Amino acid sequence: xxxxxxxxxxFTAVIMLSLSLFLLRKSLRIxxxxxxxxxxxxxxxxxxxxxxxxxxxxxxxxxxxxxxEEAVKKAFIEYYGKSMYHKASPQxxxxxxxxxxxxxxxxxxxxxxxxxxxxLVKKINDKNCLLLPLRTTGTLKKAxxxxxxxxx
Amino acid sequence: xxxxxxxxxEHLLKIARTMGYRVLVCEEIEGALLGKNSSLTPMLIKKVIxxxxxxSELRKTLAGINxxxxxxxxxxxxxxxxxxxxxxxxxxxxxxxxxxxxxxxxKQQNVMKYYSKPxxxxxxxxxxxxxxxxxxxxxRMRSYVSRKAPLIVSSMANKWYELYxxxxxxxxxxxxxDVPEKIGLQAITHxxxxxxxRKEVK
Numbered sequence: 001x002x003x004x005x006x007x008x009x010x011f012t013a014v015i016m017l018s019l020s021l022f023l024l025r026k027s028l029r030i031x032x033x034x035x036x037x038x039x040x041x042x043x044x045x046x047x048x049x050x051x052x053x054x055x056x057x058x059x060x061x062x063x064x065x066x067x068x069e070e071a072v073k074k075a076f077i078e079y080y081g082k083s084m085y086h087k088a089s090p091q092x093x094x095x096x097x098x099x100x101x102x103x104x105x106x107x108x109x110x111x112x113x114x115x116x117x118x119x120l121v122k123k124i125n126d127k128n129c130l131l132l133p134l135r136t137t138g139t140l141k142k143a144x145x146x147x148x149x150x151x152x
Numbered sequence: 153x154x155x156x157x158x159x160x161x162e163h164l165l166k167i168a169r170t171m172g173y174r175v176l177v178c179e180e181i182e183g184a185l186l187g188k189n190s191s192l193t194p195m196l197i198k199k200v201i202x203x204x205x206x207x208s209e210l211r212k213t214l215a216g217i218n219x220x221x222x223x224x225x226x227x228x229x230x231x232x233x234x235x236x237x238x239x240x241x242x243x244x245x246x247x248x249x250x251x252x253x254x255x256x257x258x259k260q261q262n263v264m265k266y267y268s269k270p271x272x273x274x275x276x277x278x279x280x281x282x283x284x285x286x287x288x289x290x291x292r293m294r295s296y297v298s299r300k301a302p303l304i305v306s307s308m309a310n311k312w313y314e315l316y317x318x319x320x321x322x323x324x325x326x327x328x329x330d331v332p333e334k335i336g337l338q339a340i341t342h343x344x345x346x347x348x349x350r351k352e353v354k
Contacts, residue, residue: 058167058313079279079328112323119320120279128313132171133320 049108052093052143053136055118057100059129065095067125068102076117090114093140094147101134101150103143111136153177154315155223155245155344156199156274156306164312165193171317175348177223177306197353199223201247204233214242220352225272231255238263244347245272245304248292250285256292265301270343274308275316278329293329303331305339 057063069092076085088110095102106114118131134150137143153175154168160178168176177199200222204210210226210233217224219242227247228234234255237243246264248256248271256271264271273289280286296303305325309315316324318340325331325339 058170112327116320116323116327119316119324122313128311130167130171130313130315130317132317 049138050105051108051111051136051138052140053104053106053111053114053118054134054143054146055102055104056132056134057102057124057129058132059100059124059127061127062097063100063124063127063129064097065092065102068092068095068131071121071124071129072104072114072117072131075121076113079117079120080113084110084113088113090117094144096147099151101147103140103147105140153340153344153348154307154309155272155304156225156308157315158308158310160196164309164315165196167312168194168315171315173315173318175345177344177348195353197221197223197348197351199225201225201227203227203229204237205229207232207236209233210236214240217242219244223347223351228252228255231260234260235263238269239267243269245270247272247274248289249274249277250280250282253285253288253292258295261295261299261301265299268302270302270304270347271296272304272306274306275321275324276308278305278324290329293331297331297335302343303335303339304343305336 057068072090072092073085076088076090080088088107090104090106090110093103093105104114104118115133115136118133121129121131123129135143135146137146154173155177157164157176157178159180159182160176161182165176173194175195175197177197179199179201181196181198198221200217202210202213202217202224204213204226207230210228214224224242224244225247226233226237226243226245227249228237229252234246234252237246238260246269263269273293278286278289293303305321307314307316321340322333322336325336326333331339
Protein backbone atom coordinates (compact mmCIF):
# COMPACT_ATOMS: atom_id res chain seq x y z
CA UNK A 1 0.00 0.00 0.00
CA UNK A 2 2.82 2.33 0.98
CA UNK A 3 4.52 1.67 -2.35
CA UNK A 4 1.41 2.79 -4.29
CA UNK A 5 1.17 5.97 -2.26
CA UNK A 6 4.86 6.78 -2.86
CA UNK A 7 4.51 6.25 -6.64
CA UNK A 8 1.43 8.51 -6.79
CA UNK A 9 3.26 11.17 -4.77
CA UNK A 10 6.29 10.94 -7.09
CA PHE A 11 4.08 11.42 -10.17
CA THR A 12 2.31 14.40 -8.64
CA ALA A 13 5.70 15.94 -7.70
CA VAL A 14 6.91 15.58 -11.30
CA ILE A 15 3.69 17.11 -12.66
CA MET A 16 3.87 20.00 -10.18
CA LEU A 17 7.51 20.66 -11.08
CA SER A 18 6.81 20.83 -14.84
CA LEU A 19 3.77 23.04 -14.19
CA SER A 20 5.80 25.46 -12.09
CA LEU A 21 8.49 25.61 -14.80
CA PHE A 22 5.86 26.39 -17.43
CA LEU A 23 4.35 29.14 -15.27
CA LEU A 24 7.79 30.60 -14.56
CA ARG A 25 8.52 30.89 -18.28
CA LYS A 26 5.17 32.52 -18.92
CA SER A 27 5.60 35.00 -16.08
CA LEU A 28 9.09 35.88 -17.34
CA ARG A 29 7.63 36.71 -20.75
CA ILE A 30 4.95 38.88 -19.16
CA UNK A 31 7.58 40.60 -17.02
CA UNK A 32 9.68 41.43 -20.11
CA UNK A 33 6.63 42.76 -21.93
CA UNK A 34 5.62 45.01 -19.02
CA UNK A 35 9.20 46.23 -18.64
CA UNK A 36 9.39 47.15 -22.35
CA UNK A 37 6.07 49.01 -22.08
CA UNK A 38 7.21 51.03 -19.07
CA UNK A 39 10.57 52.03 -20.59
CA UNK A 40 10.52 55.29 -22.60
CA UNK A 41 10.88 54.79 -26.38
CA UNK A 42 14.02 56.62 -27.46
CA UNK A 43 15.55 55.92 -30.87
CA UNK A 44 19.29 55.36 -30.82
CA UNK A 45 20.76 58.54 -32.24
CA UNK A 46 24.17 58.14 -33.81
CA UNK A 47 26.71 60.77 -33.04
CA UNK A 48 27.28 62.88 -36.17
CA UNK A 49 30.78 62.24 -37.42
CA UNK A 50 32.79 64.06 -40.05
CA UNK A 51 34.61 62.94 -43.16
CA UNK A 52 37.43 64.79 -44.84
CA UNK A 53 37.56 64.63 -48.65
CA UNK A 54 40.94 65.41 -50.22
CA UNK A 55 40.55 66.81 -53.73
CA UNK A 56 42.51 68.52 -56.48
CA UNK A 57 41.24 71.34 -58.68
CA UNK A 58 42.41 71.12 -62.30
CA UNK A 59 41.77 74.58 -63.72
CA UNK A 60 42.95 76.68 -66.66
CA UNK A 61 43.94 79.46 -64.28
CA UNK A 62 44.50 79.98 -60.56
CA UNK A 63 41.30 79.86 -58.48
CA UNK A 64 40.90 80.98 -54.88
CA UNK A 65 39.40 79.39 -51.77
CA UNK A 66 36.22 81.50 -51.79
CA UNK A 67 35.58 80.72 -55.46
CA UNK A 68 35.93 76.96 -54.94
CA GLU A 69 33.67 77.03 -51.86
CA GLU A 70 31.04 79.04 -53.72
CA ALA A 71 31.10 76.70 -56.75
CA VAL A 72 30.74 73.57 -54.58
CA LYS A 73 27.87 75.18 -52.64
CA LYS A 74 26.06 76.17 -55.83
CA ALA A 75 26.39 72.70 -57.38
CA PHE A 76 25.37 70.94 -54.14
CA ILE A 77 22.22 73.05 -53.77
CA GLU A 78 21.37 72.61 -57.46
CA TYR A 79 21.44 68.81 -57.33
CA TYR A 80 20.51 67.96 -53.71
CA GLY A 81 18.60 71.01 -52.42
CA LYS A 82 19.01 73.40 -49.53
CA SER A 83 17.86 70.98 -46.82
CA MET A 84 20.51 68.44 -47.76
CA TYR A 85 23.12 71.20 -47.93
CA HIS A 86 22.33 72.29 -44.37
CA LYS A 87 22.57 68.70 -43.16
CA ALA A 88 25.82 68.01 -44.97
CA SER A 89 27.32 71.45 -44.30
CA PRO A 90 30.39 70.98 -46.51
CA GLN A 91 33.22 73.30 -45.50
CA UNK A 92 36.43 73.92 -47.36
CA UNK A 93 38.93 73.85 -44.53
CA UNK A 94 42.23 73.59 -46.39
CA UNK A 95 43.12 74.86 -49.83
CA UNK A 96 46.45 75.50 -51.48
CA UNK A 97 45.98 77.90 -54.38
CA UNK A 98 49.28 77.02 -56.05
CA UNK A 99 48.84 73.24 -56.23
CA UNK A 100 45.02 73.36 -56.31
CA UNK A 101 44.75 70.72 -53.57
CA UNK A 102 42.37 71.03 -50.67
CA UNK A 103 40.24 69.33 -48.04
CA UNK A 104 36.47 69.56 -47.59
CA UNK A 105 34.79 68.54 -44.33
CA UNK A 106 31.33 66.97 -44.59
CA UNK A 107 28.85 64.96 -42.50
CA UNK A 108 29.60 61.24 -42.72
CA UNK A 109 26.14 60.37 -44.07
CA UNK A 110 26.50 62.87 -46.93
CA UNK A 111 29.96 61.87 -48.23
CA UNK A 112 28.47 60.28 -51.36
CA UNK A 113 26.56 63.47 -52.18
CA UNK A 114 29.70 65.57 -51.90
CA UNK A 115 31.75 63.16 -54.02
CA UNK A 116 29.07 63.29 -56.74
CA UNK A 117 28.91 67.08 -56.51
CA UNK A 118 32.67 67.49 -56.94
CA UNK A 119 32.45 65.79 -60.33
CA LEU A 120 29.60 68.07 -61.42
CA VAL A 121 31.51 71.32 -60.88
CA LYS A 122 32.67 72.48 -64.31
CA LYS A 123 33.22 76.20 -63.86
CA ILE A 124 34.76 78.15 -61.01
CA ASN A 125 34.71 81.94 -61.28
CA ASP A 126 34.10 81.70 -65.08
CA LYS A 127 37.16 79.48 -65.52
CA ASN A 128 36.89 75.96 -66.83
CA CYS A 129 37.67 73.59 -63.97
CA LEU A 130 37.51 70.01 -62.82
CA LEU A 131 37.38 68.95 -59.18
CA LEU A 132 38.87 65.52 -58.74
CA PRO A 133 38.24 63.68 -55.43
CA LEU A 134 41.37 61.84 -54.33
CA ARG A 135 40.72 60.30 -50.91
CA THR A 136 38.24 60.29 -48.03
CA THR A 137 39.61 60.17 -44.48
CA GLY A 138 38.10 60.10 -41.01
CA THR A 139 40.45 62.62 -39.41
CA LEU A 140 41.96 65.91 -40.46
CA LYS A 141 45.37 64.63 -39.41
CA LYS A 142 45.23 61.81 -41.97
CA ALA A 143 43.99 64.21 -44.66
CA UNK A 144 46.93 66.53 -43.93
CA UNK A 145 49.35 63.58 -44.06
CA UNK A 146 47.95 62.57 -47.44
CA UNK A 147 48.31 66.11 -48.78
CA UNK A 148 51.94 66.18 -47.63
CA UNK A 149 52.57 62.82 -49.30
CA UNK A 150 51.24 64.25 -52.57
CA UNK A 151 53.64 67.19 -52.32
CA UNK A 152 56.62 64.77 -52.33
CA UNK B 153 36.63 53.69 -69.04
CA UNK B 154 34.73 56.32 -71.00
CA UNK B 155 32.85 54.96 -74.00
CA UNK B 156 31.78 58.22 -75.58
CA UNK B 157 34.16 61.15 -75.99
CA UNK B 158 33.38 63.49 -78.87
CA UNK B 159 36.90 64.71 -79.67
CA UNK B 160 40.13 63.30 -78.30
CA UNK B 161 43.17 65.56 -78.18
CA GLU B 162 46.48 65.50 -76.33
CA HIS B 163 45.33 67.64 -73.38
CA LEU B 164 42.13 65.64 -72.90
CA LEU B 165 44.15 62.41 -72.84
CA LYS B 166 46.50 63.83 -70.21
CA ILE B 167 43.59 64.84 -67.98
CA ALA B 168 41.85 61.49 -68.55
CA ARG B 169 45.00 59.67 -67.45
CA THR B 170 45.15 61.80 -64.27
CA MET B 171 41.54 60.91 -63.55
CA GLY B 172 42.31 57.21 -63.87
CA TYR B 173 40.83 56.38 -67.27
CA ARG B 174 42.55 53.51 -69.09
CA VAL B 175 40.45 53.33 -72.25
CA LEU B 176 38.70 56.10 -74.16
CA VAL B 177 36.28 55.52 -77.01
CA CYS B 178 36.39 58.65 -79.19
CA GLU B 179 34.23 59.78 -82.07
CA GLU B 180 37.03 61.94 -83.48
CA ILE B 181 40.69 61.29 -82.83
CA GLU B 182 43.34 63.86 -83.68
CA GLY B 183 45.63 62.49 -86.40
CA ALA B 184 48.84 62.49 -84.36
CA LEU B 185 47.27 60.40 -81.58
CA LEU B 186 46.12 57.49 -83.73
CA GLY B 187 49.12 55.23 -83.49
CA LYS B 188 50.29 56.53 -80.13
CA ASN B 189 48.98 53.94 -77.67
CA SER B 190 51.81 54.11 -75.15
CA SER B 191 51.58 53.17 -71.48
CA LEU B 192 51.38 56.86 -70.55
CA THR B 193 48.19 57.58 -72.49
CA PRO B 194 44.84 55.78 -72.33
CA MET B 195 44.05 53.25 -75.05
CA LEU B 196 42.04 54.84 -77.85
CA ILE B 197 39.24 53.21 -79.81
CA LYS B 198 37.22 54.78 -82.60
CA LYS B 199 33.50 55.13 -82.01
CA VAL B 200 30.86 55.11 -84.72
CA ILE B 201 27.35 56.31 -83.96
CA UNK B 202 24.69 55.23 -86.42
CA UNK B 203 21.52 57.28 -86.40
CA UNK B 204 18.91 54.76 -87.53
CA UNK B 205 15.57 56.03 -88.77
CA UNK B 206 14.55 52.67 -90.21
CA UNK B 207 15.83 49.10 -90.46
CA SER B 208 16.95 49.22 -94.11
CA GLU B 209 19.04 52.33 -93.46
CA LEU B 210 20.64 50.68 -90.43
CA ARG B 211 21.43 47.48 -92.37
CA LYS B 212 23.00 49.46 -95.20
CA THR B 213 25.18 51.51 -92.84
CA LEU B 214 26.25 48.48 -90.82
CA ALA B 215 27.32 46.65 -93.98
CA GLY B 216 29.99 49.24 -94.75
CA ILE B 217 31.52 49.49 -91.28
CA ASN B 218 34.45 47.59 -89.83
CA UNK B 219 32.83 46.46 -86.59
CA UNK B 220 35.87 44.51 -85.40
CA UNK B 221 38.02 47.57 -84.81
CA UNK B 222 35.40 50.18 -83.98
CA UNK B 223 32.89 50.61 -81.20
CA UNK B 224 29.48 50.62 -82.87
CA UNK B 225 26.63 52.45 -81.17
CA UNK B 226 23.17 52.71 -82.63
CA UNK B 227 21.01 55.74 -81.94
CA UNK B 228 17.56 54.49 -82.99
CA UNK B 229 14.61 56.70 -83.89
CA UNK B 230 12.30 53.87 -84.81
CA UNK B 231 10.95 50.93 -82.78
CA UNK B 232 11.78 48.36 -85.45
CA UNK B 233 15.31 49.68 -85.84
CA UNK B 234 15.78 49.53 -82.07
CA UNK B 235 14.58 45.90 -81.95
CA UNK B 236 16.74 44.96 -84.91
CA UNK B 237 19.82 46.62 -83.40
CA UNK B 238 19.25 44.69 -80.18
CA UNK B 239 19.83 41.31 -81.78
CA UNK B 240 22.55 42.28 -84.26
CA UNK B 241 25.97 41.03 -83.21
CA UNK B 242 27.81 43.92 -84.88
CA UNK B 243 26.13 46.50 -82.66
CA UNK B 244 27.93 47.09 -79.37
CA UNK B 245 25.47 49.35 -77.59
CA UNK B 246 22.20 51.22 -78.04
CA UNK B 247 22.14 54.89 -77.15
CA UNK B 248 19.33 56.39 -75.08
CA UNK B 249 18.85 60.14 -75.43
CA UNK B 250 16.08 62.62 -74.77
CA UNK B 251 14.91 62.21 -78.38
CA UNK B 252 14.34 58.46 -78.36
CA UNK B 253 13.45 57.74 -74.75
CA UNK B 254 9.92 56.59 -75.68
CA UNK B 255 11.31 53.69 -77.73
CA UNK B 256 12.68 51.94 -74.66
CA UNK B 257 9.52 50.25 -73.48
CA UNK B 258 9.13 46.95 -71.63
CA LYS B 259 9.41 44.85 -74.81
CA GLN B 260 12.59 46.64 -75.91
CA GLN B 261 14.06 46.11 -72.44
CA ASN B 262 13.27 42.39 -72.61
CA VAL B 263 14.87 42.04 -76.06
CA MET B 264 17.98 43.89 -74.93
CA LYS B 265 18.19 41.75 -71.80
CA TYR B 266 17.77 38.55 -73.84
CA TYR B 267 20.59 39.44 -76.25
CA SER B 268 22.59 41.14 -73.42
CA LYS B 269 22.88 44.33 -75.45
CA PRO B 270 24.03 47.20 -73.25
CA UNK B 271 22.04 50.39 -72.95
CA UNK B 272 24.27 53.45 -73.22
CA UNK B 273 23.31 56.67 -71.45
CA UNK B 274 25.40 59.82 -71.49
CA UNK B 275 25.89 61.95 -68.41
CA UNK B 276 24.69 64.95 -70.42
CA UNK B 277 21.28 63.26 -70.62
CA UNK B 278 21.36 62.29 -66.96
CA UNK B 279 22.03 65.84 -65.73
CA UNK B 280 19.63 67.58 -68.10
CA UNK B 281 17.74 70.58 -66.71
CA UNK B 282 14.31 69.19 -67.63
CA UNK B 283 13.08 67.61 -64.38
CA UNK B 284 10.13 65.78 -65.99
CA UNK B 285 12.52 64.16 -68.43
CA UNK B 286 14.82 63.17 -65.60
CA UNK B 287 11.81 61.49 -63.99
CA UNK B 288 11.25 59.42 -67.14
CA UNK B 289 14.95 58.51 -67.27
CA UNK B 290 14.82 57.52 -63.59
CA UNK B 291 11.97 55.08 -64.24
CA ARG B 292 13.70 53.62 -67.31
CA MET B 293 16.95 53.20 -65.40
CA ARG B 294 15.19 51.55 -62.47
CA SER B 295 13.46 49.03 -64.71
CA TYR B 296 16.76 48.25 -66.50
CA VAL B 297 18.59 47.83 -63.21
CA SER B 298 15.86 45.65 -61.72
CA ARG B 299 16.01 43.38 -64.81
CA LYS B 300 19.80 43.20 -64.42
CA ALA B 301 20.26 44.37 -68.00
CA PRO B 302 23.75 45.70 -68.85
CA LEU B 303 24.19 49.45 -68.59
CA ILE B 304 26.94 51.78 -69.87
CA VAL B 305 27.41 55.35 -68.70
CA SER B 306 29.59 57.71 -70.74
CA SER B 307 30.44 61.40 -70.59
CA MET B 308 29.99 62.64 -74.19
CA ALA B 309 32.81 65.07 -73.46
CA ASN B 310 33.89 67.52 -76.10
CA LYS B 311 36.47 69.36 -74.00
CA TRP B 312 38.77 68.21 -71.20
CA TYR B 313 36.65 69.85 -68.48
CA GLU B 314 33.58 67.92 -69.60
CA LEU B 315 35.05 64.64 -68.37
CA TYR B 316 33.78 63.25 -65.06
CA UNK B 317 35.84 61.57 -62.33
CA UNK B 318 34.88 57.84 -62.22
CA UNK B 319 34.14 57.93 -58.48
CA UNK B 320 31.81 60.89 -58.98
CA UNK B 321 29.92 59.01 -61.71
CA UNK B 322 29.30 56.03 -59.41
CA UNK B 323 28.20 58.27 -56.52
CA UNK B 324 26.05 60.41 -58.84
CA UNK B 325 24.19 57.32 -60.10
CA UNK B 326 23.76 56.13 -56.51
CA UNK B 327 22.43 59.38 -55.08
CA UNK B 328 20.38 60.69 -58.02
CA UNK B 329 19.13 57.54 -59.77
CA ASP B 330 19.30 54.92 -56.99
CA VAL B 331 21.59 52.71 -59.05
CA PRO B 332 23.48 50.38 -56.66
CA GLU B 333 27.18 51.14 -56.33
CA LYS B 334 28.15 47.76 -57.81
CA ILE B 335 26.08 48.24 -60.96
CA GLY B 336 27.26 51.84 -61.28
CA LEU B 337 30.84 50.69 -61.13
CA GLN B 338 30.18 47.92 -63.67
CA ALA B 339 28.63 50.52 -66.01
CA ILE B 340 32.00 52.26 -66.39
CA THR B 341 34.34 49.28 -66.05
CA HIS B 342 33.16 45.70 -66.51
CA UNK B 343 30.40 46.09 -69.15
CA UNK B 344 32.37 48.31 -71.62
CA UNK B 345 35.55 46.29 -71.05
CA UNK B 346 33.71 43.11 -72.05
CA UNK B 347 32.94 44.74 -75.43
CA UNK B 348 36.37 46.32 -75.92
CA UNK B 349 38.20 43.08 -75.12
CA ARG B 350 36.57 41.46 -78.19
CA LYS B 351 37.83 44.17 -80.52
CA GLU B 352 40.94 43.75 -82.61
CA VAL B 353 42.69 46.87 -81.37
CA LYS B 354 46.46 47.08 -81.11
